[in-house]
Amino acid sequence: MYESHQYLRQFSIKPSVQRSAVMNFLLKNRIHPTIDEIYLALSPSMPTLSKTTVYNTLDLFVERGAVRALAIDERNARYDVDVSAHAHFMCRSCGTVHDIFGLKTQMFQIPETTKLNIDAVEISYFGKCEKCSGN
Amino acid sequence: MYESHQYLRQFSIKPSVQRSAVMNFLLKNRIHPTIDEIYLALSPSMPTLSKTTVYNTLDLFVERGAVRALAIDERNARYDVDVSAHAHFMCRSCGTVHDIFGLKTQMFQIPETTKLNIDAVEISYFGKCEKCSGN
DNA sequence: TCTTGTATTTGTAACAATTACAAAGATACA
DNA sequence: TGTATCTTTGTAATTGTTACAAATACAAGA
Incomplete structure (x- = not known):
């Protein structure tokens, strides 16, 4: 938990119990969780946690x-x-x-378009994972 | 409208008034519309059109x-x-x-991962468009 | 043309994710 | 200790989507 505390400070986020818990969960569970997954994972040990807090917290992190x-x-x-x-x-x-991982860095470069002010790229693939490939 | 009729048949979609109207709208308005935009655009000339139909229709098209x-x-x-x-x-x-447009075709290739059964790629950029760059 | 079975459309209700907002609680610092 | 500010909480509202059953349209055979 202490680590997440430090981690938050790197991004000038004032730590709180809730924020540290959320960040800790994210750092330890690299599963690209949804709000609900985070909430459900934390609420047993933090019974007063509100889902709104999870929303607020992630908005801030982003x-x-x-x-x-x-x-x-x-x-x-x-x-x-x-x-x-x-x-x-x-x-x-x-x-x-x-x-x-392991795609050419080139792929994440921002294309030169004069008109658009691009600040982020997202490359997404869809299909069936190994487990589900039978279905 | 006749064109959309023909267009639908190419994908073995049985045309109907609603389906042709939706396809026609998509072909003529390349704005990546939402369900609501499609519905709002068509409902004046098709007052009985239901939003559910727009959902169903697009599910079928996809x-x-x-x-x-x-x-x-x-x-x-x-x-x-x-x-x-x-x-x-x-x-x-x-x-x-x-x-x-104009990105290298290489970028849309599917990476060779033994485990995953990838069938689609989506490359997305985010930022501000020309009009909004002032804000 | 009528009948009958099937496909499509419609409208409403249910559902789920997110957002708005005001009250309660925690924190920091004079 | 008091006060101002920040954070959290819970509830209600909003929004996009889905489920579902009734109504309508369509197609093919009698």
């Missing part, structure tokens, strides 16, 4: 650049503490989101 | 490969009749979605 919000899942927002350049894969069957 | 559903917009599903390999840009300010 705003400060500590976390990336993924658009890959149309149903729910998903969050990734790894803000480095990498892609994602989502299984159409079970909905899990996997990291795809 | 299923038959006539249209691509985009994940770029977390708020609403967006649909694109251009199913060729190209990327998209969404303005964080006004929410419009632009096409990004």
Whole structure:
């Protein structure tokens, strides 16, 4: 928990019990969780935690650049503490989101368009994961 | 309208008044519209049109490969009749979605991962469009 | 043309994710 | 200790989507 405390400060986020718990969960569970997954994982040990707090907290994390919000899942927002350049894969069957590392850095470069002011890239793959490939 | 009729048949979609109207709208308005935009655009001339029909119709179009559903917009599903390999840009300010053509075809190739059964790629850029760059 | 079975459309209600907002609680510092 | 500010909480409202059953349209055979 102490680590998450420090981690938050790196992004000038004032730590609180809730914020540290959320960041800690993200750092230890690299599963690109949804708000609900985070809430359900933390609420047993923090019974007074509110889902609104989880929403607020992640908004703040994203705003400060500590976390990336993924658009890959149309149903729910998903969050990734790894803000480095990498892609994602989502299984159409079970909905899990996997990291795809090792793509050429070139692919994450921003195309030169004079008109648009691009600040982020997201590369997403869809299909079936190993487990679900039988279905 | 006749064109959309023919167009639908190419994807073995049995045409109906509603389906042709929706496809016609998509072909003539390459703005990656949301369900609501389609519904609002068509309902004046088709007062009995139901939003459920728009949902059903687009589900069918996507299923038959006539249209691509985009994940770029977390708020609403967006649909694109251009199913060729190209990327998209969404303005964080006004929410419009632009096409990004001219990327290397290599970028749309599916990475060789033994485990995953990938069937689609989506490359999305985010930022501010020309109009909103002042804000 | 009528009948009958099937496909499509419609409207409403249910559901789920997110946002708005005001009250309660915690924190920092004079 | 008091006060101002920040954070959290819970509830209600909003919004996009889905489920479902009734109504309508369509197609093919009698």
